[in-house]
Each structure stands twice: as structure tokens, then as C-alpha cells.
Amino acid sequence: MIKRSTFFRTLIFLLSFALVNQVTAQTTTMKELLITVNKIELQIRDYSHKGEVIIFLHSAGDNLKMWENIVPHFREHYRLILIDFKGHGKSERIESGFHIDTLSSEIKGVMNYLNIDSAHIVGSSMGAMVGLSLGAKYPQSVKSLFLESDIISTFGPYSSFKGTSEDFKQLKAHIKESVRNEPLDTYPTIEGLVNSQHKDNNGSSSPIDAVTKYGAYEITTGKYAYGFTNKQREDYMTHFLDYRFEEYFSKISSPLMIFGGEDDFGNTEIIDIQNKLLKLAKNSGTLLVVNGWEHSDGWILTPEKVKGKLKGFIQDANKSD
Numbered sequence: 001m002i003k004r005s006t007f008f009r010t011l012i013f014l015l016s017f018a019l020v021n022q023v024t025a026q027t028t029t030m031k032e033l034l035i036t037v038n039k040i041e042l043q044i045r046d047y048s049h050k051g052e053v054i055i056f057l058h059s060a061g062d063n064l065k066m067w068e069n070i071v072p073h074f075r076e077h078y079r080l081i082l083i084d085f086k087g088h089g090k091s092e093r094i095e096s097g098f099h100i101d102t103l104s105s106e107i108k109g110v111m112n113y114l115n116i117d118s119a120h121i122v123g124s125s126m127g128a129m130v131g132l133s134l135g136a137k138y139p140q141s142v143k144s145l146f147l148e149s150d151i152i153s154t155f156g157p158y159s160s161f162k163g164t165s166e167d168f169k170q171l172k173a174h175i176k177e178s179v180r181n182e183p184l185d186t187y188p189t190i191e192g193l194v195n196s197q198h199k200d201n202n203g204s205s206s207p208i209d210a211v212t213k214y215g216a217y218e219i220t221t222g223k224y225a226y227g228f229t230n231k232q233r234e235d236y237m238t239h240f241l242d243y244r245f246e247e248y249f250s251k252i253s254s255p256l257m258i259f260g261g262e263d264d265f266g267n268t269e270i271i272d273i274q275n276k277l278l279k280l281a282k283n284s285g286t287l288l289v290v291n292g293w294e295h296s297d298g299w300i301l302t303p304e305k306v307k308g309k310l311k312g313f314i315q316d317a318n319k320s321d
Helices: 004-027 100-113 126-137 165-181 190-201 208-215 230-240 268-278 307-319
Strands: 030-037 040-047 053-057 079-083 119-124 142-148 217-220 223-225 256-260 286-289
Touching: 030 100, 040 100, 053 100, 053 126, 079 100, 100 126, 119 126, 119 307, 126 142, 142 307, 165 230, 190 208, 190 223, 256 268, 256 307, 268 286
Parallel strands: 053 079, 053 119, 119 142, 142 256, 256 286
Antiparallel strands: 030 040, 040 079, 217 223
């Protein structure tokens, strides 16, 4: 006969083993969904978990695939939601409607569809601006904002532009014309499109290949492209030039951190403006400069540079609730 103490130790061990397996099975469950929000089909990836939710918002021209190397660091403790913005990845290809307020309302629609009351938001570049809009418009739905990119206005007291309003008007017209006339790079095959990226990587492949291949789309028969179409780029830039981000920062009540590398914060003027905007947030935000971080691509190539900061930031955000 097994002694009682031995029996219970054995039972506890078996139950613990079963629970570990159950948690492991839970954290490895991933669903690909194509849902309709505001009459637009959006592709999402849902890593199920009973824990808190983190929503990842990609940069302009990219797609949800860019988050795959950061996912393993968080999926055991959080429910992760990755979203392709409209006109990106596997979501419906739409040529207009790229104002950050429109995009943030669509993200709120995804949250409603998935019955998510609130979430931590991680955004890159355009996704960072959409996250800022989400926090300003729907403060009760946002637990924290971890945003990668400099987010400063293009004109006004919170910009680096030194000219007059008439100078800025002329600059806007010039930028819009340049964007409108910029040729779109196309390739006869998806493989050719992917290989074209290797010129910037010493001729070798990289993790960026998977992101490029996932986001490639066919314009006409035998012509493939990646990123914004000309119409999408023009629509996006038309709105971007008119953003006054001070109007957004002043409405942020959740914990907020903005970070980037030398690409974003390579001079003291940009850092000073960003800090002034962060002070407008109700709880003030924090700026983090990460040495060697590549704008947007850092999430694909070197996520280890920020994984610890993101984990600590979310934990601190929860303590402040």
C-alpha cells in the first residue's frame, strides 16, 4: 500500500503536470479570422489566453507578420491580437480612409467583435499614431500605450517646421504632388519582389522576407507590389500633414511610453518637442531612446532590445490601475 504522504505527493505531481499541459495547450492556440468591421473585412490573428489582452498595430505598408518574433515572449501570459489594417496584408484592399481616427474606430470595432473591454496597445509608426488616437477617443478601452515612433505635429508649436503658414501650405502641395507622382515598384513574381529586398541586406535573405511575402499583392496580371498603392499613400499623407498631435496627447489618461532609435530621435530638437507633447498627457508620458533600433524593422530583426522594457511597462501600468 502506498503511504498517504507519498500518495498525495504523487497526486499533486500528476495534477500539476496536467495543469501545465493544459496551460501550454491553451497558450499555443492561435486562430486566424477574417471579420467584418464597419463593412470592411479585416484579417486578425488571435492567440487565445485567459490573461490580459495586448493588441499589436503594425506600421504603414507592413502587416501583422511583423510581430511574429515578439509574440513568443508574451503569449504564455497574455492574449495577443494581431491585426492587418485595411489595405494591408490579408485585409480588404481599400484605397482611402487612412485617417488615424478612422483606423482607430476600426480597431475599436475589432475589440467589440472579440468582446474585449480593454487592452494594452503596442504600435509601430502608423500603428503608434492609431494607438494614440485610440487612447484619446476611447480612454476606457486602453490600459496602456507602448508606441514606437516620433509622434510630433508637422506644423505649429509642437513641430520642427520654422516657416510661416503660407510656407507650410506650399510645402504640403509639393509633398502631395511628389507622393502622387512617385512610381510604384512592381515585379513579375512574388519571389522577385522578395529578392529585391536583399539589395538592402548584403544580398542575403532575412526575417523581413516573410513579412514581404505575406503582404505582397497583385496589381494587374503579372505585376506584384508591396506596401501602399499610390492612392493609399496620397490619402495617408494628406491626413498626416494636418495632424496636430497636441490635441491627442492632451486626452491621454493611460500610462504612455514612446520609444525609438536614432532614426526617430537623432537630434535634441525632436526629443525636446516629443517630451513637451508627452507632458500634455494627464499622467505624463515617458520617452525611451533605444540604441541601434531600426524604425519598424526592429520588431522583426531585434525584438530582444525592447521585450524587457515592454514587459516591465505593462506590469507597471497594471500597478497604477
